[in-house]
Amino acid sequence: MKFVDEAYIDIAAGDGGNGCVSFRHEKYKEFGGPNGGDGGRGGHVFAVADPNLNTLVDFRFSRRHEAKRGQHGMGSDMFGAMGDDVTLKMPVGTIITDAETGDVLYELLKPGEVIMIAKGGDGGFGNMRFKSAINRAPRQKTPGWPGEKKELKLELKVLADVGLLGMPNAGKSTLIAAISNARPKIADYPFTTLHPNLGVVRVGPEQSFVVADVPGLIEGASDGAGLGHLFLRHLQRTRLLLHIIDFAPFDEAVDPVAQAKAIVGELKKYDKALYDKPRWLVLNKLDMVPAEEREARVKDFIKRFKYKGPVFEISALTREGCEPLIKTIFQHIKAQQVQEQEPVYIDPRFVEEPPP
Missing domain, CATH: 2.70.210.12 (GTP1/OBG domain)
Incomplete structure (x- = not known):
């Protein structure tokens, strides 16, 4: 359809x-x-x-x-x-x-x-x-x-708790397929995702949240380049954004830090409220980085990107690191839901005072 x-x-x-x-x-x-x-x-x-x-x-x-x-x-x-x-x-x-x-x-x-x-x-x-x-x-x-x-x-505007944000081929569709019931199209070329995909992530009995995957952003999206800017509206109702980073691009000349900064810049140009949403960093494709180089490359990325929020190291393909990510997301959403509940007003005239 x-x-x-x-x-x-x-x-x-x-x-x-x-x-x-x-x-x-x-x-x-x-x-x-x-x-x-x-x-x-x-x-x-x-x-x-x-x-x-x-x-x-x-x-x-x-x-x-x-x-x-x-x-x-x-x-x-x-x-x-x-x-x-x-x-x-x-x-x-x-x-x-x-x-x-x-x-x-x-x-x-x-x-x-x-x-x-x-x-x-x-x-x-x-x-x-x-x-x-x-x-x-x-x-x-x-x-x-x-x-x-x-x-x-x-x-x-689709209703989802978590929105996936990132460049084309960053692994967003692979991640939503790994953690939820969504089955998006996955291929080795950019702009595979042409429309938003929703997936329900089951954490436990009666514990779940909804994830939205939108087409990837590229630099210049706010000026009409690519497809991602057409679907950013679907992230405006989310409680949390996951910024997916391709940590092992095919082209060695591509700098993941430059790509990450470009995404943040386009987000700010599109909507300041969307830019101010809680945004976590997810370093994907760690399985393609040699184990002895991972720690140093992650530290270098965070230092150059000047990021101080939560960072998760995962491999959507092998599901490495996905379970801790899912549990942390659920706890964050649950805490936000508690904060959003309106306090119940109790008339003090009907409150019984404890006996002396």
């Missing part, structure tokens, strides 16, 4: 049905009185977060979505039927904005969450609504109200 993370749609809720002017016409009922019913409400347009979807491709080729209008009122006190609602299934993490103003209207952040994005128009009143002691034969009615019409932009 093609991955699409942006789409534009036009939606229209149904108009309300018109009210009816009618009078009772029965034998031996000379003055039967008004019996015109109200019009039916127009259909609403809903958006529902479907956890089984991971792309907006359905909206790329189906742009117009319109609910049914309400039925007009009828005689014999009959109200019009309501118009059928329209429900649009969207991936979890979809942001719905006004296409003209750019204002964010809604966000679908929880599986199964339902939001009304366009309200159907109310039905008009029939003449039975206008009957009174001084107006026994009203001929007034009101038309139905129009339904809401909007032009919307849909933008998908």
